[in-house]
Amino acid sequence: MTSLAQMPFQFTYSTVPGSCIRSGLVKTATSEVPTPALIVPMTKGVIPHVTYDIQLKLPESKMLGLLYTDLCDLDYDRIMRSQNKTAREFLFPEIIAQQPNSLFLRIRDPSTTNIVGPANGKQTAVQGGTGKVRIDSTSFLSTIFRTQPCIASLPCDEPIVEEPVNDPEAEKKALKRIRKSVMQTIGYGDQIIEMIKNPKLPELLNGALTPSDRLPALFSVLEGGWSIDSREHAVKHVNRLCDLSDAIKGTVVSGLDQVKPENISAVLAPTKVLKSDLVRVVSVLGTPDSIVTCILNGMDLFDTSYPIQLAECGYGLVFPLLTDALYAALQVGVPSYPIPFVINFSLPQFQLQNTPFVTTAKQLFEESAELLQDCTCPACTAPTGASTAYIHHLINTHEMNAVVLSSIHNLHHYQAFFTHLRAKIAENKPDLPTILLAYSQLLQKARTSQEIVMNKLGKEYKNFE
Amino acid sequence: MEKEAATPALRFETHETWNYARRSTLTLPHGPCRTPMFMPVGTQGAMKGITSAQMVELDVDLMLSNTYWMNFRPGPDVVKELGGLHGLMSWPKNILTDSGGFQMVSLLDLSTVTEEGVTFKSPVNGEMTLLTPEESISIQNRLGADIIMALDDVIPSVTTGPRVLEAQERTIRWLDRCYAAHSRPHDQNLFAIVQGGLDLDLRRKCVDAFLQRDDHIPGYAIGGLSGGEEKDIFWRVVANTCAMLPPGKPRYVMGVGYPVDIVVCVAVGADMFDCVYPCRTARFGTALADVPGGVVQLRSDKFTNDQTVIDKNCKCFICKGGMTRSRLHQVACQEGGGELITYHNIAYMMNLTARLRAAITNGTFPQFVISFMKTIFPRRVDVPDWICNALAYAKISSNLLEEHYPANEQLVIDDSVFMTMVKEAGSGHIKSPYHVKDRNIHGFQKMRNVVKEGEEEGEEVPKEKTGGKKAKMEME
Numbered sequence: 001m002t003s004l005a006q007m008p009f010q011f012t013y014s015t016v017p018g019s020c021i022r023s024g025l026v027k028t029a030t031s032e033v034p035t036p037a038l039i040v041p042m043t044k045g046v047i048p049h050v051t052y053d054i055q056l057k058l059p060e061s062k063m064l065g066l067l068y069t070d071l072c073d074l075d076y077d078r079i080m081r082s083q084n085k086t087a088r089e090f091l092f093p094e095i096i097a098q099q100p101n102s103l104f105l106r107i108r109d110p111s112t113t114n115i116v117g118p119a120n121g122k123q124t125a126v127q128g129g130t131g132k133v134r135i136d137s138t139s140f141l142s143t144i145f146r147t148q149p150c151i152a153s154l155p156c157d158e159p160i161v162e163e164p165v166n167d168p169e170a171e172k173k174a175l176k177r178i179r180k181s182v183m184q185t186i187g188y189g190d191q192i193i194e195m196i197k198n199p200k201l202p203e204l205l206n207g208a209l210t211p212s213d214r215l216p217a218l219f220s221v222l223e224g225g226w227s228i229d230s231r232e233h234a235v236k237h238v239n240r241l242c243d244l245s246d247a248i249k250g251t252v253v254s255g256l257d258q259v260k261p262e263n264i265s266a267v268l269a270p271t272k273v274l275k276s277d278l279v280r281v282v283s284v285l286g287t288p289d290s291i292v293t294c295i296l297n298g299m300d301l302f303d304t305s306y307p308i309q310l311a312e313c314g315y316g317l318v319f320p321l322l323t324d325a326l327y328a329a330l331q332v333g334v335p336s337y338p339i340p341f342v343i344n345f346s347l348p349q350f351q352l353q354n355t356p357f358v359t360t361a362k363q364l365f366e367e368s369a370e371l372l373q374d375c376t377c378p379a380c381t382a383p384t385g386a387s388t389a390y391i392h393h394l395i396n397t398h399e400m401n402a403v404v405l406s407s408i409h410n411l412h413h414y415q416a417f418f419t420h421l422r423a424k425i426a427e428n429k430p431d432l433p434t435i436l437l438a439y440s441q442l443l444q445k446a447r448t449s450q451e452i453v454m455n456k457l458g459k460e461y462k463n464f465e
Numbered sequence: 466m467e468k469e470a471a472t473p474a475l476r477f478e479t480h481e482t483w484n485y486a487r488r489s490t491l492t493l494p495h496g497p498c499r500t501p502m503f504m505p506v507g508t509q510g511a512m513k514g515i516t517s518a519q520m521v522e523l524d525v526d527l528m529l530s531n532t533y534w535m536n537f538r539p540g541p542d543v544v545k546e547l548g549g550l551h552g553l554m555s556w557p558k559n560i561l562t563d564s565g566g567f568q569m570v571s572l573l574d575l576s577t578v579t580e581e582g583v584t585f586k587s588p589v590n591g592e593m594t595l596l597t598p599e600e601s602i603s604i605q606n607r608l609g610a611d612i613i614m615a616l617d618d619v620i621p622s623v624t625t626g627p628r629v630l631e632a633q634e635r636t637i638r639w640l641d642r643c644y645a646a647h648s649r650p651h652d653q654n655l656f657a658i659v660q661g662g663l664d665l666d667l668r669r670k671c672v673d674a675f676l677q678r679d680d681h682i683p684g685y686a687i688g689g690l691s692g693g694e695e696k697d698i699f700w701r702v703v704a705n706t707c708a709m710l711p712p713g714k715p716r717y718v719m720g721v722g723y724p725v726d727i728v729v730c731v732a733v734g735a736d737m738f739d740c741v742y743p744c745r746t747a748r749f750g751t752a753l754a755d756v757p758g759g760v761v762q763l764r765s766d767k768f769t770n771d772q773t774v775i776d777k778n779c780k781c782f783i784c785k786g787g788m789t790r791s792r793l794h795q796v797a798c799q800e801g802g803g804e805l806i807t808y809h810n811i812a813y814m815m816n817l818t819a820r821l822r823a824a825i826t827n828g829t830f831p832q833f834v835i836s837f838m839k840t841i842f843p844r845r846v847d848v849p850d851w852i853c854n855a856l857a858y859a860k861i862s863s864n865l866l867e868e869h870y871p872a873n874e875q876l877v878i879d880d881s882v883f884m885t886m887v888k889e890a891g892s893g894h895i896k897s898p899y900h901v902k903d904r905n906i907h908g909f910q911k912m913r914n915v916v917k918e919g920e921e922e923g924e925e926v927p928k929e930k931t932g933g934k935k936a937k938m939e940m941e
């Protein structure tokens with residue numbers, strides 16, 4: 001084998017002059033995804049709580065996040081190969097397989113801390129549904145060749161390292177761990193690049209690679225936690241990996257969830273010197289305000305399960321989308337009146353609130369009513385559209401449909417959030433960067449003004465040392 | 466000639482019949498229901514994992530909701546203020562609520578039945594609560610379902626002795642109190658429930674009493690079954706009770722949900738069925754299908770690499786869309802995605818009743834029933850006696866085994882199946898691996914589920930034998 005055939009992958013983009021904001025188009029073999037966009041998370045190949053018939057009604061689901069361990073558990077990557085099916089063909093019924101969508105394979109589960117270590121220079125370990133899965137270059141490449149996702153993000157070492165406050169000793173230790181994670185992650189990348197260049201790759205993979213297999217677009221992972229130095233370091237290495245191989249088509253900026261919201265721009269600053277034609281994915285971090293901040297810093301795709309997690313914790317998203325009305329309002333400045341972010345369905349006051357979620361929000365936040373748009377999602381649309389009171393009832397009676405309906409709504413709301421952002425970026429008015437900054441501030445203000453208890457999001461501090 | 470409808474809220478037209486089987490349209494305030502009809506159960510105002518919009522797409526004409534639970538949360542006054550159950554759930558089609566009495570059987574230890582009503586301990590707040598016929602109807606009037614059920618004195622179907630007579634007589638007295646209390650006959654249909662256990666004389670007495678009141682009874686239910694009785698008695702009670710009931714009114718067999726049972730009940734004249742079985746069993750990875758035994762237990766390792774779909778005749782997006790058993794094994798064995806199997810199972814039930822209706826219309830009903838039974842019970846040895854007896858009564862086949870199974874049938878069709886066959890001790894009788902349960906037990910499942918709310922049930926646990934006396938047969 002002389003050189004490995006690559007899957008079709010193309011990224012075109014343009015940058016808004018005088019800013020880092022980008023709008024682009026990711027073209028894979030199976031879909032075209034305009035950016036910025038949401039990567040829709042899946043568990044076991046299903047969007048959590050959203051069956052395929054409903055997914056069909058969410059046509060913005062063009063890039064789907066697939067968990068590496070969902071393929072490895074119970075040896076399903078081998079089963080797919082034995083059935084001569086790609087992951088897409090195996091996992092989806094026709095109604096979804098016929099839709100334009102692409103699989104984005106990654107190690108990190110955006111809904112939980114699944115990278116469990118211990119990691120060493122050769123392998124990393126993640127928690128799968130049926131136990132711990134060790135990943136090294138051989139097993140990783142074997143799985144992606146067998147299952148043929150459009151994009152595969154490379155293995156990484158991603159510890160949860162919180163930023164110490166006024167504790168130089170702890171900070172030194174934390175920084176050491178972050179640097180180690182950067183180097184190990186780059187090390188995995190180097191090993192994989194070396195391996196795909198090795199003419200003996202088919203033998204090395206012991207039959208997992210067949211002549212018709214193509215190499216998915218590889219996305220290297222950019223670690224560095226909250227340390228700007230480490231991020232700069234990581235960026236240099238990601239660029240170096242790109243020089244080594246044209247298989248690297250993008251980078252996943254990971255670990256931003258450990259960065260204080262006000263520091264996100266500073267931590268992202270080093271990415272300005274990333275090779276510009278790399279698709280930039282932000283992983284895990286998912287609040288809308290931080291997403292807008294990341295867009296202002298040149299990020300393209302967002303791999304998060306935040307809307308689903310909110311649904312699982314009993315919240316329905318109602319924050320304002322970047323409509324003409326909101327754009328005009330922001331030109332004057334961030335409004336001083338309260339802006340709704342979520343409906344907390346559990347509140348007793350909603351027992352008799354027989355209105356759609358957005359109408360409920362309009363009634364509660366009268367001043368901002370004209371900034372809110374009625375929802376057209378499959379959960380809200382009449383004649384079967386759910387009311388706030390219904391979700392309240394379902395939560396009270398522990399009926400899973402509470403989560404089903406609010407997941408559909410929240411996912412739709414997030415997709416609409418991106419659609420509106422893209423439309424405004426496309427309009428490209430001179431004040432766009434200022435407006436996006438104000439939008440991010442408005443969203444942060446709205447989010448922090450409501451108490452949101454993410455019961456299922458308890459952060460676990462895991463010491464890898 | 467059709468009789469004048471008992472209430473303006475219901476119209477029942479029978480279009481075609483095949484002996485006892487009939488295809489009808491039951492028109493209720495929220496639209497027509499095509500019978501024979503399966504009614505999925507959304508206990509607390511929701512089907513587990515399936516939205517109201519999906520239920521509409523699945524062609525469901527009527528959904529059940531449990532009065533017992535809605536009475537506690539959110540309570541009938543709240544539901545009324547939200548526009549009834551239809552308003553709460555945004556469900557544009559019909560709803561049926563039960564009386565709330567059925568659940569009490571499960572709480573017998575905690576409940577006492579007197580002439581006034583049933584007193585039981587609320588599982589929500591632990592308080593002793595009295596449910597009278599008047600209160601049951603008042604609650605159901607506020608919930609606003611299209612069909613509501615009279616409170617009856619429910620006893621487990623295997624009960625014997627004077628308690629059966631007492632329950633049957635009390636049910637009649639309570640029925641009068643229910644009708645007297647009913648405040649919405651113009652838009653809610655109050656069905657009477659025929660009781661009498663497994664004793665056909667008692668059933669007859671109950672029906673006779675109801676027939677005197679037939680003018681204001683829009684429809685009839687057959688209650689007190691699916692509680693552990695032998696199948697061969699079960700179908701006879703259904704068949705004989707159906708024969709006693711007036712032809713112009715719908716007949717609802719409560720708590721019946723196994724596909725085979727539904728086919729038999731339709732053949733002997735029943736129209737409506739409800740059961741939690743298709744949904745509950747889905748959560749344990751069991752999919753319903755036209756296959757030997759009627760189910761595909763997707764958690765079994767034998768499906769790891771099975772590239773066929775659950776049921777090739779199913780029109781749901783899972784089967785039609787080519788999602789393999791291999792893929793669904795992955796779903797069934799792990800958390801997440803369980804809604805897919807629930808969706809298929811409801812689609813299967815809706816498809817089964819649609820096929821029954823089409824067969825009655827086309828005059829191919831007996832052919833359909835026989836081919837269905839031969840699919841579920843592929844060999845002579847698999848066919849339970851009660852199926853043969855019921856199909857003889859229904860004039861579908863006077864001798865199913867002789868007429869439709871080869872006489873010198875080769876027993877070993879499939880090695881693995883043969884290997885799992887066991888000789889029943891003493892009888893010299895080979896027990897088929899495809900035998901469905903000999904007893905109706907999901908009624909008890911349902912009840913136990915109520916006691917342990919929120920807890921997942923294991924698969925069917927056979928109820929121990931009780932010395933129920935054989936039904937006196939009233940074959941014509």
Ligand SMILES: [Zn+2]
Nearest residue numbers: 375377380409
């Ligand atoms: Zn919505």
Ligand SMILES: [Zn+2]
Nearest residue numbers: 779781784809
């Ligand atoms: Zn199906």
